Amino acid sequence: MEMIIAGLLDAISPASLMFVLLGVAIGVLIGAIPGINGPMAIALFIPVTYYMSPLTAIGFLVGLNKGAFFGGAVSAVLLRTPGTPEAAATAWDGYPLTQKGKGEKALRMALYSSVAGDFISTVVLIVIAAPLAAVALFMGPAEIFALISLALTIIAGIGTNSINRGLMAAAFGILIGLIGTEPVTALPRLTFDIYQLGSGLSLIPVAIGLLAFSEILLQLEKFTVKGGAKQAAIVFSSKLEDRLLSFREFFKNIKTLLRGSLIGIGVGAMPGLGAPVASFMSYDQAMKRSKSKEEFGKGSLEGIGASESANSAVVGASLIPLFVLGIPGNLAVAMLMGAFMIHGMQPGPLMFKENAQLMYGIYGSLLLASLFLLLIGRFGLRYFCKAVDIPGVILYPIVVFTCVMGAYLGKSSMFDVGVMLLFGFIGYYMRKFDYSYVAFLIGFILAPEWERALQQVVIISEYDTFMFFQRPVAMGLMALTLFVIVRTFWNNIKDGRKKQLEEEEEVATAAAAVGEHKGD
Amino acid sequence: MTRIKRDSIAYLVIVGFSILMLTWGIPTYTPAYPGYGASPALVSNVAVGIMLFMACLSLLRIGVALYMNKPIPAEEREFPEDLEEGSSFTQVGRVKLYHLANIMIPSVLLLLVIDYIGYMLTAFAFLMVIQHVIGSRKWFQSVVLSIILTGVLYIVMRYGFGVPVPGPQIF
Known part of the structure; x- marks a missing residue:
């Protein structure tokens, strides 16, 4: 109990409050800018947190992530350009409302739904993470090795249409993650005699390069290749009923919000699925169960609520696998995991034992971030809307230069800037060729832990090849890994055949139509 | 192709x-x-x-x-110019080498020369080039933005975080 009170008191210390608030505000602002998302924002701002206490740093980054999730809805609603992938479903109903001058009402619905989903999932995280972590403590190296193998397999499917390319990207990430000092011999490995690689590649330059710099390279194509993009002016109605959201309008959709939150929690708690899945799933369910289906896609507040409650609920729930098992379920959490490690903590079940006070402080910060999101959104909505108007010629040089200096900040080393540029270049090619940089990054982060678990298994088992057969949980997880691989390949083959049959049918139909036409 | x-x-x-x-x-x-x-x-x-x-x-x-x-x-x-396909994380399409060179060459040059001519000059020149590359032709705006950004980041790094900026120090 003392720990809980001390942790919560830490969370409400002035510094912590200020940085959580700042994180949420920056997150909303950044999320509102099309092309910049939560994980990218975390990558850019992790270097800034080097100089903060662990609680302040994590609180700031969590606030940033939560803010960015809502911020994504701003550009989705106002421009039909989702700031983040998970806000795509929000755009379907948000933008038609903007066209009717009701953009502010749509944004208010998005805000309240986001806060509701986020708050519910944070409460679920607080209630279930610690008991689950206590169970997870019984897991040994064999189970951890099997679990990371499973996570890597599931994650290989994210961010690409091809499991082959996903696995290649994850394997490449693992290879790059192994550069540095080998844990058993303590000798350099895969350093190619470059002394700066002796301690391995830092997460920050790699993440900034892959997430931020490569994204900017893509975004800038619009300017250097297409000569810039113009957007229509946004007009808000001055009528009060078009601007404000009544209690009746909000509570009419409460069932949808609760369903969306539960879907978000379920999806977020499972590694590899991510917020876009939750958002689309919830939207689909809301549409199927709605009494006014015909309004979906034309400006339905229910549609916005479904999408936003689900994608925001993923934020809290996705921390469950991180806190319980030490495995990041999505990109934003992978970045947070990196931040934990930078501040000297290894996410996982032991955190509740070793850093209990900090964990309760983080819980406090998570709840505060929800509250701040509500306040900032409620009173600053109109100002954040202006973020979508920042001209690219001003915004992008700032982001490019921030990438450069962010990479430099960690070790005050220009070598890291070079690493950032290299991974920006690799990331650009990965995106263009449909290789998952998400799988790469998670492979990169998990590689050392995976290898450590393997080394422990080999040493403890004294080279017993059948070690896994003596550990039922580990065996079950390895069997599940194999099942996931086989099932994914099978689905790929099935989808390919289906596509091919459809094409052949189309060709046959077209040929028949031409034949009939000639006959006439 | x-x-x-x-x-x-x-x-x-x-x-x-x-x-x-x-x-x-x-x-x-x-x-x-x-x-x-x-x-x-x-x-x-x-x-x-x-x-x-x-x-x-x-x-x-x-x-x-x-x-x-x-x-x-x-x-x-066929290989279309720009595909909206791929997952939400990828953007399958043609690699625009000219565009890539426009951004990467100034970035690599920054990396190479900053140790010799210092942060201030390199950062200012880099920002000017990047703005020009992405189509800004308002010289006054470009100069002002470059000076402000160079200065703000210098102050944040030097006095906010206590980290020396790369290259020879002026102040």
Whole structure:
């Protein structure tokens, strides 16, 4: 109990409050800018947190992530350009409302739904993470090795249409993650005699390069290749009923919000699925169960609520696998995991034992971030809307230069800037060729832990090849890994055949139509 | 170039890289087996092995499709200018080399010269070039933005975080 009170008191210390608030505000602002998302924002701002206490740093980054999730809805609603992938479903109903001058009402619905989903999932995280972590403590190296193998397999499917390319990207990430000092011999490995690689590649330059710099390279194509993009002016109605959201309008959709939150929690708690899945799933369910289906896609507040409650609920729930098992379920959490490690903590079940006070402080910060999101959104909505108007010629040089200096900040080393540029270049090619940089990054982060678990298994088992057969949980997880691989390949083959049959049918139909036409 | 051709080249590059790593990179730059635990080369060999296997599998799939004269899906036949397909994380399309060079060359130059001419000049010149590259022709605005950004980041780094900026120090 003392720990809980001390942790919560830490969370409400002035510094912590200020940085959580700042994180949420920056997150909303950044999320509102099309092309910049939560994980990218975390990558850019992790270097800034080097100089903060662990609680302040994590609180700031969590606030940033939560803010960015809502911020994504701003550009989705106002421009039909989702700031983040998970806000795509929000755009379907948000933008038609903007066209009717009701953009502010749509944004208010998005805000309240986001806060509701986020708050519910944070409460679920607080209630279930610690008991689950206590169970997870019984897991040994064999189970951890099997679990990371499973996570890597599931994650290989994210961010690409091809499991082959996903696995290649994850394997490449693992290879790059192994550069540095080998844990058993303590000798350099895969350093190619470059002394700066002796301690391995830092997460920050790699993440900034892959997430931020490569994204900017893509975004800038619009300017250097297409000569810039113009957007229509946004007009808000001055009528009060078009601007404000009544209690009746909000509570009419409460069932949808609760369903969306539960879907978000379920999806977020499972590694590899991510917020876009939750958002689309919830939207689909809301549409199927709605009494006014015909309004979906034309400006339905229910549609916005479904999408936003689900994608925001993923934020809290996705921390469950991180806190319980030490495995990041999505990109934003992978970045947070990196931040934990930078501040000297290894996410996982032991955190509740070793850093209990900090964990309760983080819980406090998570709840505060929800509250701040509500306040900032409620009173600053109109100002954040202006973020979508920042001209690219001003915004992008700032982001490019921030990438450069962010990479430099960690070790005050220009070598890291070079690493950032290299991974920006690799990331650009990965995106263009449909290789998952998400799988790469998670492979990169998990590689050392995976290898450590393997080394422990080999040493403890004294080279017993059948070690896994003596550990039922580990065996079950390895069997599940194999099942996931086989099932994914099978689905790929099935989808390919289906596509091919459809094409052949189309060709046959077209040929028949031409034949009939000639006959006439 | 069709997409299938481009993908095949990418797979061949991965095969080449994997073979190079397995035959030279990993054996040369991995410590010898110390006599206990797993070999230091085990995980790296497994990772590269997965890359090699998957790339070969993909090449085999393409080869079989071509050999059996199966119709190739439309999206793999032609290579459109810009595809909206791929997952939400990727943006499959043509690599715009000219664009890439426009951004990468100034960035690499910044990396090379900052140690010699210092942060202030390099940062200012870099920002001017980047703004020009992305189409800004308002010189006054570009100069003002470059000066402000260079100055703000200098102050934040030097006095906010206490980190020396790269290159020779002016202040």
